[in-house]
Amino acid sequence: MADITLTATPVPKAGLLAAIAAVFRHRALSSAKVRLALLILVPILALTILAPVLPIQKPLETNLRAMMQFPSIEHVFGTDKMGRDIFSRTLAGVQVSLLVGFSVAAIALVLGMLLGTLAGFYGGLIDRAIMTVVDIFLAFPSLLLAIGLVSVMGTGIVPVILAISLADVPRFIRLQRSQVLSLRSRAFIDAARTVDASQYWLMTRHIVPNTIAAMLVAASIAAANAILVEASLSFLGLGIMPPQPSLGNIVRDGQTYLEQAWWISTLPGVVILLIAVGLHFLSDGVRELLDPRSR
Amino acid sequence: MNYQAPVKTTLLEVRDLRTEFHTASGTVTAVDGVSFAIERGERVAVVGESGSGKSAMAMSILRLLTHPGKVAGGEVLLDGRDITKLSEGQLNAIRGRLVGTVFQDPMSSLDPVMRISKQMIEPIMRNLRLNREQARAEAIKWLGKVGIPEPERRIEAYPFEMSGGMRQRVMIAMALSCRPQLVIADEPTTALDVTIQAQIVEVLKNLTAEAGAAMMFITHDLGLVARFAHKVAVMYAGRIVEFGRVEDIFANPSHPYTQSLLGTIPSTSMLKSDRLPQIPGLPPDMRYPIVGCAFKERCAAAHDRCLREAPRLTDRGIDHRAACWSQHGLEHGATLKVERPERTNKPFEPDGSVVVELNALWKQFETSRKMVVKAVNGVNLRVHKGETLGIVGESGCGKSTVARLLLGLEKPTSGDIFISGRAQMVFQDPASSFNPKMTIGDIVAEPLVVRAQGNKAERLEAVRRLISQVGLDPAFAERYPHQLSGGQRQRVAVARALALNPSVVVADEPTSALDVSVRAQIINLLVDLKQELGISFVFISHDLLTVRYISDRIAVMYLGEVVEYGAAEEVFADPRHPYTKALIDAVPVPDPAIESRRTTTPLQGELPSPLNLPKGCAFASRCPMATDRCRAEKPSLPNHDLSRQVACHYAH
C-alpha cells in the first residue's frame, strides 16, 4: 500500500448518455447558443409539422381572386401571381429543406465515418485508393459538382439529395481520416496494444468514440449547407421543380415580380437564413456539450 | 524594505508587485506582493513549482504580459525609473536595449518564417545605432561567442534548420547583442538535454559576467541554482517565501517549503534505503484568496497562527529573509516525512534470475525521403527479477525505441527479445496516455477486459484494489482523466500497468512532466511497488540523479548503442566511458559548495545524426580522448555476462 491515499471528492457523472440527459435538464439549456438555436428551430419545426391542420390555404391551391397580395393576417407572407399562399408554400418548402438537410447529413456522416476510418486506420492500399477518389471529388467546386450531378441524374428530391451528398462525403472522409490518424498515434492506443488488444477493439473502443463529437458538429453544419445548396439548385431550376414548392423555387417564382411583389422572393429567403443560423448555433452548442473538458 | 544596498549599485528594485489574470473562472492572483532587488552584475535565481508565479513575475517586470494578465499594483524600478509608469514608446526603448530576455522554449521563440539574420540585425541597428554592415558583423560576432559553428553561414539559416540547443544559443546572442544591463532568462534550458543545458548555462554565465550584466534566472532545477546563482528567491503561491545568498539558502534554509524542496531531490550522498522525502498535497488554487500562510496545508510545522495570519518576510541573517512564523522552519529532519509505510509482507529479495533479455537488437526506421534512421544498433541488455534497470542518454539516443521494442510496439529489424511474463508501460505524457472518453475505472479495467480475466464483479474488485494500491481513493474510478492532476494521472497509469501482474514495467520519463514535489511521490510509489511485488522496472529518464536513486543497474546509451553498463552506484561513483563521465559532469548538483569546486568542461557539440553513423567509435566526434584508432575501429562491449561493461578502447 502506498503511504498516502488521495481522496476524491465526487464529481458529476459524465458521458454521452449523461449529456443527452442533460439536454433535458438545465445543463444544455444553460448554453445560450443552444437556447437560441431552439428558439429559432422549434417554432419553425412546429409550424412545419402543424401546417396541414393550420387554418391556411393549401400550398398548391390557387385563388385567382387574391393574386399578388401584400402580407396580411390571412396570408402571412402574401400571395403569388396565381393567388397561392406564400406562407403555406414556404412551410411545405421547409419540409423539403429539412428532409434534404437531414438526409445529406446522415449519408455524409455514415459514409464519411466508414470510409474515413478504413482509410485512416488501415492505411496502405485502401487508404491510397480512397484518398485518390476523394481528391478527385474535391477538385470540383462543391456547388458545381452538385449542378453537374443533377444535370445527369435529373431533377427531384432524390437526385438532389444524392448530388449534394456526393459533394459532401469526400469532405467527411477527409475529416474522419485525419482524426483517426492523429488518434492512432496517441499513447493510449499504445497502452492498449501492450495488452494485445485486437484491431477491432482499438477501433471501436478508442478511435471511433473519440471522433464522433467532431463528426456530429460537421454533420449539423453540412445539414445547414445542404439546405442552402438545395435552395440554390431549385432557384436555378435544377433542383425541385414546380409545382412542388421548395424554398428555392418559390424565390425563383417571385423573381419576375420583384418590383410588384417583393415579398414572394424575400420572405422565404429569410426562413432559409433562420434555419441555417439555428443549425449553426446548435452545432456550436453541441460541440461545447460533447467536449468533456468544458464540463 | 530593509534591503540595505547602496542606491548606486542597485539595478532593479521590485516593490510589492501584484499581477492578476482575469479569467472566466475567477481572478488568479499570480504574483501577490513581491519585493526584491538585483544589484548590478548579480545573478539572482527564482525557483518554485509550476504555477507559483515565476514567469508571471518576470513578464510583469517588462510588462510583456498579454491579456488577460495585468500588473495590478507595485513598482518596478530599473535604474531608478518606474517601468510601470512608462509609456509604450519609453518602454520599447528599454526592452532589448537595457533588458534582454531569453525564453523557455527555443523551438517556438524565434519567428519561423524569418532568417536569423533579419531577426538579429535590425534590433542591433536600432539599439546601437549601427549601419547594416556593422550590425551584421556584430551579430556574427555574438553568434560565434555563443558557440554557433560557422556563424557567417549560419546567420542566413531559418530557425527550423537548427536544433533546439542552437536556437537557444541564437536567443541568447539576440538578448546579449544590444549590451543589456539585465538579462531575464525564463527557464532557458528546461527543454534541453543535460549536456546541452550545461553548455548553455556556461555560455550565459560567462557572457553576462564578461559584459557585467545582471541576470534574473528562472528555473525549477535546484542544481542549476547552485551552479549559477549569487542569490536565490524561492517563490510559492505568488509570493517570495525565502530570499538570500545561495550558500545560505542551501546550507541553512529556513522556510519549510525551501527545506522540503531541497529534501525531495535525491542527493549523491543519499543511501538507496532512504526514502525520498516528499511534500504531501498540491499547491493552493490561486483563484481564491488565501487566508493565513499559503503553505499551511503541506507544512509539517504549521500551527494556529499560520491558519489565521500570513507571515511576511523577516530577517534570518545577513541578506537572508524568510516568510514563516516559525523561526527555523521545520526542526531538522524530524518533521519531514521520510519513514516507510507499514508493510504487509516481507520486501522482495532479488534472486538474480533474468526476466528480460535483449539480444543483438537492431532497429532502423525508413523516413519519408527514403533515408534510414539507425535508432538502435546492436543492443544487448538484461533485466533481473525485482531489479530496476535505468537507461540514460541524450534525447534521440534510442532510449524510447528500446522501450517500444521491449513492449512489442515496434518490430525489431533484427535480434531477439525474451521476456518471462508480461511487460507493461507507464508513459511520459499523462495527458495523452488515457482515452478521454473513458472513466478511470474503465481505463484500469481495460487490460482485464481485453484479456477476458474474471467476471464483471471480480474486475470491479480488482480495479478498486489497484487504484488504492497506487495511493488513490477508489472513488476516483468514477472520474474522467481530465479531472485529475498530473501526479494523480501518473498513479492511474501505474495502476493500469499493474493490472495484469506484469513481470516488468517500462517507465519512459514517467516523472518529467511533473513538479518536483509530486515527482518524489511517484518515485516513492515505484520503489514501494518494486519491493512489495517483486516487479522489475526499466526506468528511462534524462534526470540522472533520479535514475541513480531508483536504479539497481544502469545502461548508458549513445547513438543507439549501450556504451556503459553496470551497477548504479559503481557507474556513478566511477564512470569509465568518456561519455558517461561527461554526462555525469553535466548534471548540476544541488549544493553550491560542490558546484563551486567543480571545474566542468561541458561536453562539446551535439548528438550526430542517426542517418549516417561514423565507422569507428560513435562517440569519436565529441570525445576529448579520441584518437585515429577510435575513428577507424569500433570499440564493442565485452561479453555481456560481465557485471561492468564499457565500450571504449581506452577505458580501464
Next chain:
Amino acid sequence: MAEYTAKKLAQMLVTVLGVVTLVFFTLRLIPGDAASAMAGDTLSGEALQVLREQMGLDEPLLTQYLGFLRNLAVVDLGETITTRIPIAELLLRALPITLSIALATIVVSVALSIPLGTLAAYMAHKGRNWLDNGLTGAAMIIDLMPSFWTALVLLLVFSLGLGWFPASGQLNWSDPWALVLRLALPVIVLSLSQVATLARITRTAVLEVLNEDYVRTARSLGWSELRVLFRHALKNAALPIATVVGLSFGNLLGGTVIVEFIFTIPGVGNLLIAGINSRDYQLVQTLIVLYALLFVVINFATDLIYKTLDPRVQF
C-alpha cells in the same frame, strides 16, 4: 523550388486526369444515353441514330474516352450539339466576364477582410472584444445567407428601389464606368460571403499568432506593436489565410453561376445553365471540366505561394 513546382505540377496533372475521367464516365451513366436524354421525346428511330453518330456515341466506350482525352489535350472543344457553335468561341466571350467578376471579388474581399480581421484579432488580443464579437456574429450570418437571396434583396433595394445600378443590359467593354456599375452588384454579392469567410479566418489566424512565443520575443526586443503586427503576426498568419483564399475560390465559382443567372450576365455560368436546360451534354461536360480546371489551377498557385511564404515546406 523547381523540384517542388514539378512535384505539384505532376500531382495537378494526375488530379486533372481524374477529373476528366470522372466527368466522362458520369455522363455515360445517364439512363439510355446522352442522345436520347437530349432528344427527349422529340426524335425517334433514325433521327436519334444520326444524333448518336454525331455525338460519337456509337463507338466503343474506350475509343470515345480516348477521343475525348485527345480533344481536350489539343484544346479542341467541339461544337454545341443544338446550335452548332464552336464551344471555344462561346468560351472566348464568356470566360473573360466570369474571370473578371471572380478576380474583382477576390481583390475586393482580400482588401476588406484582412484589415478587418486583423483589427478584430488585435483588439481581442488586448481584451477588447466588441469588434471581435460583432464581426464574428455578422460574418456567421452573412456566410449563411443564400447568395441568390442576397442578390435579389440588393437588386430590389439598389437597382429597382434606388436606381444606383443597372439591373440588366449589355456589357459594354468600351465604357469602363458603365461596366463597373453593371458588375458592381454581382461583385458585392459575391464579396459579402468571401469577406465573411476571410475576415473570420484572418481573425483566428492573427489571434493565434499573436499568442505565439516569437511575438513575445519581438516585443521583448523593443519593437513597436505596429511592427510586431505587420512584420511578425501578419506574415505568419498569411499562411493559413492563403490556403483559405485558395479553397474559397471554389465557393466563389459556384457563386458566379448564381449571380450571372440573376443579373443576366453572359458568363460561363449562364452558358452552363443554358447547356443543362437544352440538354447539351457536350457543352455541359466541357464547362464542368473547365470549372474544375480553374479550381485546380488556383490551388496549384496557392501551393506555390504558400511555399514562398513558408520556408519550412520541404516536399
